[in-house]
Amino acid sequence: MTDPTRRNIRSFVLRKGRLTSAQQFALDELWPYYGIKKGQTFLKFDDYFDRQADVIVEIGFGNGESTWQMAQHEDDKNFIGVEVHEPGVGQLLMALEEHNIENVRIACEDAVPFIEQRIAPASLAGVRIYFADPWPKKRHHKRRIIQPGFVALLATRIAAGGILHLATDWQPYADHMLEVMQTCPDFENLSADGDYCERPEWRPSTKYEERGKRLGHEVRDLLYRRK
Numbered sequence: 001m002t003d004p005t006r007r008n009i010r011s012f013v014l015r016k017g018r019l020t021s022a023q024q025f026a027l028d029e030l031w032p033y034y035g036i037k038k039g040q041t042f043l044k045f046d047d048y049f050d051r052q053a054d055v056i057v058e059i060g061f062g063n064g065e066s067t068w069q070m071a072q073h074e075d076d077k078n079f080i081g082v083e084v085h086e087p088g089v090g091q092l093l094m095a096l097e098e099h100n101i102e103n104v105r106i107a108c109e110d111a112v113p114f115i116e117q118r119i120a121p122a123s124l125a126g127v128r129i130y131f132a133d134p135w136p137k138k139r140h141h142k143r144r145i146i147q148p149g150f151v152a153l154l155a156t157r158i159a160a161g162g163i164l165h166l167a168t169d170w171q172p173y174a175d176h177m178l179e180v181m182q183t184c185p186d187f188e189n190l191s192a193d194g195d196y197c198e199r200p201e202w203r204p205s206t207k208y209e210e211r212g213k214r215l216g217h218e219v220r221d222l223l224y225r226r227k
């Protein structure tokens, strides 16, 4: 494992994927409504949502399929999706409009400084990170977003009783997650066996999950409660 204090993780490579005209249109027209502008101060959730409700952050939502489906299913909660890949942001913007979803806002930036600088301590009901890039090569392990320093940061942002939910189809990353989570005494594993949980019925299947299953990978869900 890498330096446990490490927070300056570079967990992504910015692919300059071409935007479709529909994604570009969504970014131009819908971003002003759903987007969270970059800034340095803690967000006031009331500035973005017209009601008070538990706030869940989803990190690395990809094309946002899971985000809008969870928001539709759990309509008593507010969601903030964070993703660096612009075409994915455009895709989610389109879905939010198409499905009339009001309880999602989007940040298009690196989730690590976003959580540190924009999310106030103990203000979240949960953080969800599904199928984060596994960075399989050993020399790239330091790029995995699940690291002791980042998990310790999440522990400061999730309120007592809140849930950190991780899922992966890459067994070595699942092992790494278990190991990292053990470094943070603020989280309690919800698995009776101290490892994996059944996939909760409310977690939608994602694009990367389907890809993993096609490759014959087993999917692991890890659920932790903030003490």
Ligand SMILES: C[S@@+](CC[C@H](N)C(=O)[O-])C[C@H]1O[C@@H](n2cnc3c(N)ncnc32)[C@H](O)[C@@H]1O
Pocket (backbone or CB within 6 Å): 011, 012, 059, 060, 061, 062, 063, 082, 083, 084, 085, 088, 109, 110, 111, 112, 130, 131, 132, 133, 145, 206, 207, 208, 209
């Ligand atoms: C393997 S994909 C999984 C996408 C989606 N969750 C799914 O299951 O289909 C990982 C995603 O995380 C995003 N990502 C990685 N590191 C990130 C970071 N630090 N901040 C925001 N997004 C990040 C990548 O751009 C990518 O879209």
